[in-house]
Amino acid sequence: MAKQAVLLIGDLAHASDEWSALSSKYTLKEFRKGEREQFLSNCKSGEYDDVVALYRSNQSTSETGPFDQELISALPKSLKYICHNGAGYDNIDVASCNERQIGVSSTPVAVDEATADVAVFLMLGALRHAHVPLTALRAGQWRGESQLGHDPKGKTLGILGMGGIGRAFAHRAQAFGLNIIYHNRSQLSSDLEPSYTIYVKTLDELLERSDILSLNLSLNAKTKYIISAAQLKKLKMGSIIVNTARGALINEADLVSALESGHIGSVGLDVFEEEPKIHAGLVKSDKAFLLPHVGTMTWETQRDMELLVLKNLESGVQTGQLLTRVPEQKSFNWVKDGDSALASKI
Numbered sequence: 255m256a257k258q259a260v261l262l263i264g265d266l267a268h269a270s271d272e273w274s275a276l277s278s279k280y281t282l283k284e285f286r287k288g289e290r291e292q293f294l295s296n297c298k299s300g301e302y303d304d305v306v307a308l309y310r311s312n313q314s315t316s317e318t319g320p321f322d323q324e325l326i327s328a329l330p331k332s333l334k335y336i337c338h339n340g341a342g343y344d345n346i347d348v349a350s351c352n353e354r355q356i357g358v359s360s361t362p363v364a365v366d367e368a369t370a371d372v373a374v375f376l377m378l379g380a381l382r383h384a385h386v387p388l389t390a391l392r393a394g395q396w397r398g399e400s401q402l403g404h405d406p407k408g409k410t411l412g413i414l415g416m417g418g419i420g421r422a423f424a425h426r427a428q429a430f431g432l433n434i435i436y437h438n439r440s441q442l443s444s445d446l447e448p449s450y451t452i453y454v455k456t457l458d459e460l461l462e463r464s465d466i467l468s469l470n471l472s473l474n475a476k477t478k479y480i481i482s483a484a485q486l487k488k489l490k491m492g493s494i495i496v497n498t499a500r501g502a503l504i505n506e507a508d509l510v511s512a513l514e515s516g517h518i519g520s521v522g523l524d525v526f527e528e529e530p531k532i533h534a535g536l537v538k539s540d541k542a543f544l545l546p547h548v549g550t551m552t553w554e555t556q557r558d559m560e561l562l563v564l565k566n567l568e569s570g571v572q573t574g575q576l577l578t579r580v581p582e583q584k585s586f587n588w589v590k591d592g593d594s595a596l597a598s599k600i
């Protein structure tokens with residue numbers, strides 16, 4: 255019997271050997287580099303007509319463009335699984351995948367620790383206005399215009415979105431003596447909810463009580479601009495915002511106005527509304543501690559993410575189950591539930 259085919263889109267940096275080893279079981283096809291038009295044309299020509307599962311990533315969006323309705327409708331009829339490398343998958347039109355009954359997995363869990371580490375780094379950087387001494391030192395001005403910062407101890411940290419990264423951040427934040435409150439779509443079950451956190455029922459209450467607000471929820475049509483001028487006003491004067499989730503959760507222009515007025519004391523941001531473009535008001539602000547979306551950029555985490563995508567791909571092809579299927583697909587009757595016990599150990 256002919257081997258089933260799997261397709262790699264974009265590059266692998268850490269799991270090339272594991273990918274190559276799959277050739278004993280599957281026909282390996284690759285679209286490592288190219289343009290969207292070329293990829294669409296390959297789909298139409300029948301080149302991928304035997305492909306059952308594909309590997310893609312946030313990075314490979316630069317080769318194919320987003321997996322939007324146009325691209326998903328061009329994918330071969332044989333395709334059953336899109337195994338995505340990235341915890342965020344806002345560049346995949348999941349609704350179109352649902353229509354075609356294509357399963358989609360992402361890489362939660364593997365990203366939690368590294369991204370939470372960056373959230374801590376950003377929180378401390380924002381509390382200390384670290385941008386000023388860092389740039390002064392390299393300009394030969396020693397401390398330059400550095401001013402006193404703030405301690406985290408005794409402040410209230412409000413976490414919006416208490417998933418894997420939110421919980422990993424809470425775990426770290428506890429060590430700094432912060433009081434931790436959170437708001438989530440629903441309160442976490444007792445086995446998931448850390449004992450040192452308090453659930454608040456509304457976003458408004460979270461905003462009103464927080465000294466530091468951390469965004470840890472996913473971006474979708476409902477959460478875009480969840481923090482805009484009206485929500486920023488509800489935060490205390492001088493409060494701090496940390497965002498490691500997605501830039502478009504915050505209206506960046508409103509954020510810049512709030513920073514300029516002093517209502518927001520400082521920000522620590524890893525993500526931006528129109529990456530790689532950054533609002534000029536943020537770039538020039540001494541109150542903004544900024545990183546260029548490096549949340550998961552460690553050797554260990556990048557390798558774990560690549561391996562998890564390959565595990566999803568194999569699990570899909572072998573058993574019909576994805577280990578870390580995106581939550582939007584969990585209620586469909588064509589979905590076979592993954593082995594959640596296994597997924598939680600990854």
Ligand SMILES: NC(=O)c1ccc[n+]([C@@H]2O[C@H](COP(=O)([O-])OP(=O)(O)OC[C@H]3O[C@@H](n4cnc5c(N)ncnc54)[C@H](O)[C@@H]3O)[C@@H](O)[C@H]2O)c1
Binds near residue numbers: 342343369500525
């Ligand atoms: N900076 C980076 O490099 C980086 C790395 C990994 C992930 N991320 C981003 O972080 C986000 C969170 O990742 P995660 O793995 O913790 O996701 P997750 O799915 O485990 O958690 C998200 C949480 O947000 C909650 N939520 C969703 N909508 C909400 C709403 N309207 N109000 C309140 N809560 C809501 C969900 O209930 C869930 O508990 C991802 O979606 C991704 O975009 C960024």
